[in-house]
Amino acid sequence: MKREVPLIxxxxxxxxxxxxxYTLPLSWLGDLFNDFFNIIVTxxxxxxxxxxxxxxxxxxxxxxxxxxxxxVLLLSLLATLFCGFCIFPQGGLPTDAGTPxxxxxxxxxxxxxxxxxxxxxxxIASASYRAFRARSAEATILLVTAFMVMLFRIPLGELLWExxxxxxxxxxxxxxxxxxxxxxxxxxxxxxxxxxSVGLISVSLKILLGIERSYLGSAD
Amino acid sequence: xxxxxxxxxxxxxxxxxxxxxxIPFVFPLGLPIKVSQQTKQFxxxxxxxxxxxxxxxxxxxxxGTRVECHPMAQAALYHLFTRRCKVIALALWPEGALFARExxxxxxxxxxxxxxTDYVNLGYKAGGxxxxxxxxxxLRAFFPNDIDGRSWDSIPMLKGIKGWDTIDLICAWSMGxxxxxxxxxxxxxxYHRPIITGTTAVTAPEAMPLVNxxxxxxxxxxxxxxSEYEVMLKRPGAAAxxxxxxxxxxxxxxxxxxxxxxxxxxxxxxxxxxxxxxxGA
Numbered sequence: 216m217k218r219e220v221p222l223i224x225x226x227x228x229x230x231x232x233x234x235x236x237y238t239l240p241l242s243w244l245g246d247l248f249n250d251f252f253n254i255i256v257t258x259x260x261x262x263x264x265x266x267x268x269x270x271x272x273x274x275x276x277x278x279x280x281x282x283x284x285x286x287v288l289l290l291s292l293l294a295t296l297f298c299g300f301c302i303f304p305q306g307g308l309p310t311d312a313g314t315p316x317x318x319x320x321x322x323x324x325x326x327x328x329x330x331x332x333x334x335x336x337x338x339i340a341s342a343s344y345r346a347f348r349a350r351s352a353e354a355t356i357l358l359v360t361a362f363m364v365m366l367f368r369i370p371l372g373e374l375l376w377e378x379x380x381x382x383x384x385x386x387x388x389x390x391x392x393x394x395x396x397x398x399x400x401x402x403x404x405x406x407x408x409x410x411x412s413v414g415l416i417s418v419s420l421k422i423l424l425g426i427e428r429s430y431l432g433s434a435d
Numbered sequence: 436x437x438x439x440x441x442x443x444x445x446x447x448x449x450x451x452x453x454x455x456x457x458i459p460f461v462f463p464l465g466l467p468i469k470v471s472q473q474t475k476q477f478x479x480x481x482x483x484x485x486x487x488x489x490x491x492x493x494x495x496x497x498x499g500t501r502v503e504c505h506p507m508a509q510a511a512l513y514h515l516f517t518r519r520c521k522v523i524a525l526a527l528w529p530e531g532a533l534f535a536r537e538x539x540x541x542x543x544x545x546x547x548x549x550x551x552t553d554y555v556n557l558g559y560k561a562g563g564x565x566x567x568x569x570x571x572x573x574l575r576a577f578f579p580n581d582i583d584g585r586s587w588d589s590i591p592m593l594k595g596i597k598g599w600d601t602i603d604l605i606c607a608w609s610m611g612x613x614x615x616x617x618x619x620x621x622x623x624x625x626y627h628r629p630i631i632t633g634t635t636a637v638t639a640p641e642a643m644p645l646v647n648x649x650x651x652x653x654x655x656x657x658x659x660x661x662s663e664y665e666v667m668l669k670r671p672g673a674a675a676x677x678x679x680x681x682x683x684x685x686x687x688x689x690x691x692x693x694x695x696x697x698x699x700x701x702x703x704x705x706x707x708x709x710x711x712x713x714x715g716a
Binding site for chain 1: 498
């Protein structure tokens, strides 16, 4: 029963959503299942927070390697939750400007996330230096294309291009936009999208029919 | 020397990128920004909207990509408010709702747009594509209050707004999933509403097939797209200011790629010569 019930729920939910999409009088069923979905998503947030507390709490208790990071994570979570639930003006909301929750968002979360993301530029530069080599014909095509897109889609690159003899007659920005991004890239992306969609349909059917069961976890 | 260069400590690369990014902020280059066809198309989509049109703006980005998406949102809000259009902001990303509030307030200060009559921020709703599908015929069912807790009925500009059919244009600032692809599937596919978008430079190639097929009517690609749009609006902002730094960083990375390949070929030639000499001996 432990496995059968989730399988039945999955099949019914999937089948109903497919049928209601093609049958207008049954669209109310789709709305009903959408409501179920939203309730489950909301519960999943609580479950996620609880899971975070348990998993990190255990590591801190065992003083596992790097447990200090887990402690920082938990403290941040609890402090943010506390600010969100408890400290805001009467009649106002925790997300109002000037509340401690808003302060954390504006001055801690936003700059730290931006800093983490911006580190990518440094790692991309380092990785390009080490890995981007014209080792074969295919690698050379990739390298030349990436190089052109990176260098000539910026104002400085366009300025440099305009200094080149003869070549400057070609509008490099337009060439990259029309041919490389609008042509080769779009063709490749379409192929990937179509392939991924067919794969998605196939996996979805396998899940609905109970052939693919890995999402249920281990048997015990 | 070649060996030393080919295994260059990455901290030198980091330092070079840092310097390349900082220099333009100290000594601005003021590089000219050319406007691309895609940006012109995006601009025209808003230009062609009649006065009083209702635009749904979806803020689906986080702090990491704020630097690319936020200037686009600010510029588009300025454009819409100066054309007397009304904006319904919502977010499929939790952080998006707060960025929406910030962008709306800044644009309102600049243009004199009023909350409740010219714009409303409906906030964040979890569920991604399911929210879009569920809100299809009745947005109020999913967004009964705005971000500040005001009920739907008490907001004047929402009178007459039902589902996606009553929205004139969808404008999605999108950095991933859920994002513009979900809007194309649900709102474009089932309700045939026009969609324009602004994406990060990294996610733009993913959206390009939909632009070429006409499912997305206009796109701003990354910070470059944002800066071009600012230039078209004659209102240079954060994106236009950032283009110098972006240019320098790109040139630095390009220089590193050239250097790495020259070293690679020199090494290869040296190895070939050594093996010939060794073979001859």
